Amino acid sequence: MLKTSVLLACLAFSTIVADGNYFQVLIREIDNPAGTLKNGQPCSNFGFLGAGCNTWMKAVATASGTNISNINLPAAIQINKNMETRVSNLNLVVSDDYLDSVDAFTGFDLRVVLGTDSDSTNIIDDYIIHVSSNQEQGVYTYTSLRDGTLATTISIAWSTNIAPQSTTATPEPTTTGVPFTGSTAVPTTTPRPPVDCSEVVNVTSGVQTVYPDGMTPVSVYCDQTSYGTYTVIQSRGVVGQNITFDFPSVSNYSAAFGEPGIGNNYWFGLDNMHVLSGVKPYALQIDLCCGTKLIAKQVYHNFKIDTAEKFYKLTAVADISGVGLDYSNSGKDLAAAFSTSTEWHGPKAHDSCDQFEFFDDDSSIDPPPQSKPYGGWWYGSCGNNMNGFLYPSRSGNCTVPLEIFDANGMLGVNMRTTPGLGFNGYDVDLQSYDRVRMALFTFDSSTIDRTDSSFCN
Ligand SMILES: *[C@@H]1O[C@H](CO)[C@@H](O)[C@H](O)[C@H]1NC(C)=O
Numbered sequence: 212m213l214k215t216s217v218l219l220a221c222l223a224f225s226t227i228v229a230d231g232n233y234f235q236v237l238i239r240e241i242d243n244p245a246g247t248l249k250n251g252q253p254c255s256n257f258g259f260l261g262a263g264c265n266t267w268m269k270a271v272a273t274a275s276g277t278n279i280s281n282i283n284l285p286a287a288i289q290i291n292k293n294m295e296t297r298v299s300n301l302n303l304v305v306s307d308d309y310l311d312s313v314d315a316f317t318g319f320d321l322r323v324v325l326g327t328d329s330d331s332t333n334i335i336d337d338y339i340i341h342v343s344s345n346q347e348q349g350v351y352t353y354t355s356l357r358d359g360t361l362a363t364t365i366s367i368a369w370s371t372n373i374a375p376q377s378t379t380a381t382p383e384p385t386t387t388g389v390p391f392t393g394s395t396a397v398p399t400t401t402p403r404p405p406v407d408c409s410e411v412v413n414v415t416s417g418v419q420t421v422y423p424d425g426m427t428p429v430s431v432y433c434d435q436t437s438y439g440t441y442t443v444i445q446s447r448g449v450v451g452q453n454i455t456f457d458f459p460s461v462s463n464y465s466a467a468f469g470e471p472g473i474g475n476n477y478w479f480g481l482d483n484m485h486v487l488s489g490v491k492p493y494a495l496q497i498d499l500c501c502g503t504k505l506i507a508k509q510v511y512h513n514f515k516i517d518t519a520e521k522f523y524k525l526t527a528v529a530d531i532s533g534v535g536l537d538y539s540n541s542g543k544d545l546a547a548a549f550s551t552s553t554e555w556h557g558p559k560a561h562d563s564c565d566q567f568e569f570f571d572d573d574s575s576i577d578p579p580p581q582s583k584p585y586g587g588w589w590y591g592s593c594g595n596n597m598n599g600f601l602y603p604s605r606s607g608n609c610t611v612p613l614e615i616f617d618a619n620g621m622l623g624v625n626m627r628t629t630p631g632l633g634f635n636g637y638d639v640d641l642q643s644y645d646r647v648r649m650a651l652f653t654f655d656s657s658t659i660d661r662t663d664s665s666f667c668n
Pocket residue numbers: 278279280281
């Protein structure tokens with residue numbers, strides 16, 4: 212009883228090395244890549260730009276075996292005030308100075324509460340870490356799990372002079388996370404592998420391996436530019452193999468397929484897009500080329516792909532409204548689920564979707580040829596389909612003559628670049644691009660040269 216009340220009074224942030232026995236935890240870095248509270252709400256109105264949470268932290272540590280949920284938390288201290296998502300070089304020491312009853316070091320508990328103010332009115336995260344170890348010092352990285360939003364990661368080190376339980380065996384540290392108020396913890400002791408191209412060490416342009424879920428390797432094309440690093444999640448073109456993008460089921464688009472590379476045909480997979488877009492706020496850039504000419508570079512902030520259960524719904528904020536994914540006619544691709552012609556989840560009726568019905572409906576063609584659908588997409592407006600049929604290049608003219616479309620009954624790789632209705636009042640234009648890509652990035656989009664056509668060359 213006495214020992215617990217002493218702990219209550221005396222655990223606090225400190226940089227003093229105690230006389231006699233000591234046990235200290237150094238909090239090195241805290242990362243909240245989603246920039247959100249525990250309930251998934253963004254901390255800032257500028258979350259769409261990647262702004263994070265101004266964070267106050269309370270932390271207690273004990274090697275004494277005292278039940279740490281019963282120890283009062285010290286006063287919170289503010290660890291950042293400029294909306295950084297990652298706070299590095301924190302180097303805060305949490306001491307447990309009252310270790311009289313501890314005669315052997317077997318590990319410790321650390322409780323951390325992160326909030327948006329000193330009273331923890333809005334909780335960003337809270338958890339208890341239990342580290343089992345008889346090593347006198349070590350480092351440890353812990354990743355929490357927050358329902359519906361991305362985890363926070365804390366990097367710590369510990370140091371003690373308490374002798375270990377046994378001097379004959381010094382096993383590797385083993386670690387287990389103890390969930391606290393809903394957090395289910397998956398601790399990790401190794402550095403996180405790169406989730407995207409920007410995290411690949413010394414990245415250069417080319418095919419690289421990334422691990423969107425932290426474990427499963429995915430080959431992807433990384434484009435290292437003077438603005439920053441792009442992770443290319445979709446590309447079409449006439450350079451590599453000409454493979455089909457036409458599958459019957461949404462689930463056929465869940466995994467990656469194709470061949471990464473500039474001008475190649477590649478799909479990162481909807482599951483990877485879902486997982487990756489939950490890791491941190493991404494912007495999406497769409498590049499459309501005809502021959503070597505850049506037709507459009509469209510940027511969308513806060514790109515997110517929902518779960519398979521929600522049919523991989525796409526959300527993002529367009530920087531130019533009314534075109535591309537933001538083109539609207541009884542629906543937009545932004546906010547649309549992923550559909551195929553035979554598995555329909557679109558906001559408008561399948562039979563009103565001009566991506567499939569254009570040739571059936573266009574009265575200027577007599578008799579109308581039968582439309583053939585091609586490719587799964589987020590069919591919201593039905594004005595776009597970057598997964599469409601790849602028409603052979605027509606010497607830098609992507610305005611495909613109606614006769615060529617008629618003969619095939621398919622629109623091509625198309626994406627609206629103009630606002631308002633398209634050809635003859637339909638939602639589609641008659642463009643089929645011969646090189647396109649969708650690429651994710653996290654750098655400041657204002658640095659992008661919107662006229663840079665290097666991808667098209
Ligand atoms: C620690 O204390 C909390 C609150 O009193 C209790 O719910 C929990 O079961 C205790 N844990 C252990 C390991 O004793």
